[in-house]
Amino acid sequence: xxxxxxxxxxxxxxxxxxxxxxxxxxxxxGKSSTLGMVIPDLTNPFLSHMVQCIEDKFFELGYSLLIxxxxxxxxxxxxxxxxxxxxxxxxxxxxxxxxxxxxxLVKDMRQPVAFMNACYPVKMLDAAGKRISVLEDExxxxxxxxxxxxxxxxxxxxxxxxxxGRINSAERSRGWLQALGDDGSxxxxxxxxxxxxxxxxxxxxDAAEEFLRLGCDGIVASNEMQAVGLMAHIAALGHRIPExxxxxxxxxxxxxxxxxxxxxxxxxxxxxxxxxxxxxxLKKDTPDTIVPSLYFxxxxxxxxxxxxxx
Amino acid sequence: xxxxxxxxxxxxxxxxxxxxxxxxxxxxxGKSSTLGMVIPDLTNPFLSHMVQCIEDKFFELGYSLLIxxxxxxxxxxxxxxxxxxxxxxxxxxxxxxxxxxxxxLVKDMRQPVAFMNACYPVKMLDAAGKRISVLEDExxxxxxxxxxxxxxxxxxxxxxxxxxGRINSAERSRGWLQALGDDGSxxxxxxxxxxxxxxxxxxxxDAAEEFLRLGCDGIVASNEMQAVGLMAHIAALGHRIPExxxxxxxxxxxxxxxxxxxxxxxxxxxxxxxxxxxxxxLKKDTPDTIVPSLYFxxxxxxxxxxxxxx
DNA sequence: CTGTTAGCGCCTTCAT
DNA sequence: ATGAAGGCGCTAACAG
Numbered sequence: 001x002x003x004x005x006x007x008x009x010x011x012x013x014x015x016x017x018x019x020x021x022x023x024x025x026x027x028x029x030g031k032s033s034t035l036g037m038v039i040p041d042l043t044n045p046f047l048s049h050m051v052q053c054i055e056d057k058f059f060e061l062g063y064s065l066l067i068x069x070x071x072x073x074x075x076x077x078x079x080x081x082x083x084x085x086x087x088x089x090x091x092x093x094x095x096x097x098x099x100x101x102x103x104x105l106v107k108d109m110r111q112p113v114a115f116m117n118a119c120y121p122v123k124m125l126d127a128a129g130k131r132i133s134v135l136e137d138e139x140x141x142x143x144x145x146x147x148x149x150x151x152x153x154x155x156x157x158x159x160x161x162x163x164x165g166r167i168n169s170a171e172r173s174r175g176w177l178q179a180l181g182d183d184g185s186x187x188x189x190x191x192x193x194x195x196x197x198x199x200x201x202x203x204x205x206d207a208a209e210e211f212l213r214l215g216c217d218g219i220v221a222s223n224e225m226q227a228v229g230l231m232a233h234i235a236a237l238g239h240r241i242p243e244x245x246x247x248x249x250x251x252x253x254x255x256x257x258x259x260x261x262x263x264x265x266x267x268x269x270x271x272x273x274x275x276x277x278x279x280x281x282l283k284k285d286t287p288d289t290i291v292p293s294l295y296f297x298x299x300x301x302x303x304x305x306x307x308x309x310x
Numbered sequence: 311x312x313x314x315x316x317x318x319x320x321x322x323x324x325x326x327x328x329x330x331x332x333x334x335x336x337x338x339x340g341k342s343s344t345l346g347m348v349i350p351d352l353t354n355p356f357l358s359h360m361v362q363c364i365e366d367k368f369f370e371l372g373y374s375l376l377i378x379x380x381x382x383x384x385x386x387x388x389x390x391x392x393x394x395x396x397x398x399x400x401x402x403x404x405x406x407x408x409x410x411x412x413x414x415l416v417k418d419m420r421q422p423v424a425f426m427n428a429c430y431p432v433k434m435l436d437a438a439g440k441r442i443s444v445l446e447d448e449x450x451x452x453x454x455x456x457x458x459x460x461x462x463x464x465x466x467x468x469x470x471x472x473x474x475g476r477i478n479s480a481e482r483s484r485g486w487l488q489a490l491g492d493d494g495s496x497x498x499x500x501x502x503x504x505x506x507x508x509x510x511x512x513x514x515x516d517a518a519e520e521f522l523r524l525g526c527d528g529i530v531a532s533n534e535m536q537a538v539g540l541m542a543h544i545a546a547l548g549h550r551i552p553e554x555x556x557x558x559x560x561x562x563x564x565x566x567x568x569x570x571x572x573x574x575x576x577x578x579x580x581x582x583x584x585x586x587x588x589x590x591x592l593k594k595d596t597p598d599t600i601v602p603s604l605y606f607x608x609x610x611x612x613x614x615x616x617x618x619x620x
Numbered sequence: 621c622t623g624t625t626a627g628c629g630c631c632t633t634c635a636t
Numbered sequence: 637a638t639g640a641a642g643g644c645g646c647t648a649a650c651a652g
Contacts, residue, residue, distance in 0.1 A: 027627095
């Protein structure tokens with residue numbers, strides 16, 4: 001009788017304090033219940049929030065999450081990927097330092113790999129496993145942010161890009177220029193209102209004086225950390241936000257509402273993204289391209305578009 | 311000849327794309343190269359910074375880090391611990407929701423466990439492995455923060471504690487009362503200037519009006535997120551920091567310098583803590599108690615103690 | 621429905 | 637200096 005045996009087994013489990021050995025299971029089945037995630041900076045609120053959502057979702061589904069911080073460094077990223085592969089992760093979630101990701105690192109990995117900040121769908125005909133591209137429309141988002149500033153009357157709109165040479169950053173610069181009416185022929189790097197900085201508070205802080213010197217009345221920052229650094233320095237220099245300068249940022253987080261002033265930003269539907277990601281990563285015959293939806297949230301760092309409030 | 315064989319082996323590794331299988335190694339040796347870390351909220355900058363430092367240090371030492379977020383929920387924490395044990399982690403770093411940690415969960419775990427926010431040394435005579443207590447002097451730190459406000463002329467100093475019933479929170483309340491001259495007999499919960507809130511931005515935000523109603527000219531917040539929420543709401547209500555109210559917080563992070571105004575806070579020497587932790591966790595005959603050093607950093611959210619600046 | 625067996629990839633031990 | 641064998645704990649396959 002099954003139930004009797006079952007009871008005996010359960011009793012034994014209880015008595016001996018048995019716990020399944022995941023390493024043995026992984027060795028046998030070849031599939032671990034661990035996912036790997038690589039990101040460039042865990043102290044970036046956008047990324048820590050994303051990691052939290054991903055961990056949450058995959059924990060529900062029975063997976064644990066290995067996390068590693070590349071410190072925005074390509075060499076480190078490479079070592080991390082090697083380690084993750086050795087760890088037999090069941091899948092890899094890769095927020096890469098730069099695009100195109102050094103995809104050859106995972107060429108013969110049979111497990112699925114998701115490229116979180118792909119600019120174009122990752123083409124890997126010879127890949128040993130599924131490759132998923134999360135395609136955020138960085139160009140369109142930057143253009144929309146710029147338009148929001150234009151609609152509020154800003155006339156001298158600067159853009160703070162990421163470190164030079166990063167393709168995602170170039171996409172945003174393109175969007176910014178488009179919204180400013182450029183025909184696409186101009187190299188953003190040569191535009192006087194285009195500055196670059198690391199994706200950090202310090203990066204934003206350091207750019208503030210130059211933007212003010214240039215006479216900007218609006219700035220599109222590449223992420224929330226840059227924007228926070230910008231705002232802090234602009235305030236420290238005695239200028240008012242948004243009266244003197246309006247600020248908007250890419251990749252807003254739930255923290256945005258609590259800065260002073262609160263930060264207007266382009267947000268990503270992370271819940272939706274993570275849901276799709278979990279499906280694409282774990283199930284067969286599912287999409288290998290994910291386009292997260294974006295939405296702008298107006299807060300105090302730029303004037304209200306509603307004329308009645310002006 | 312060894313070198314020739316070695317070459318052949320290396321060539322084979324290159325050719326076949328061999329990578330060591332960690333699961334097999336773990337199964338055989340019984341020790342994985344993975345550590346587990348449990349924290350209550352990854353979007354808390356103090357914790358994401360700590361995770362970053364820990365990941366950094368242990369990656370150097372050849373370990374990977376499994377991370378799980380308990381969302382400040384005891385039931386979830388318990389499930390996470392079970393999972394971590396199944397994953398055969400080589401050690402567990404546990405920033406628990408509450409104290410005393412439910413230590414019985416890890417009673418027969420042979421791997422070392424570090425309790426990151428212990429109030430008292432964890433006593434586990436029957437534990438199957440090493441147990442490390444990270445003992446932060448929450449009481450002393452809160453007292454020092456309160457004293458800093460007193461020295462700056464604050465006369466009505468409120469304290470925003472964590473959720474009710476948490477022992478770490480009670481320790482801080484004790485320190486606050488001590489600095490206010492209490493003899494220790496008073497129950498902080500009955501003190502009119504003692505409020506409680508979750509360790510979140512919203513928690514701080516929601517407490518702001520009450521502190522202002524109470525006429526506070528100084529507030530000791532339990533963490534940076536609470537302080538940020540407090541400051542945002544106080545500013546939104548038209549009050550000035552530090553002219554009307556001074557704010558100080560426990561567990562400051564590198565972000566503190568970039569809020570508006572910048573936030574005065576008690577910081578932890580995380581580098582030192584993580585170094586000691588790595589030694590205690592991985593080596594034998596090392597301390598099982600770690601006392602991190604704390605230091606106060608004065609920023610714009612409270613008046614300068616230097617009279618010449620007043 | 622229950623019990624037995626083989627083998628996942630590695631490392632340690634022992635034999636050549 | 638190299639090769640061979642055993643076994644870590646689990647699960648899939650198969651036998652009873």
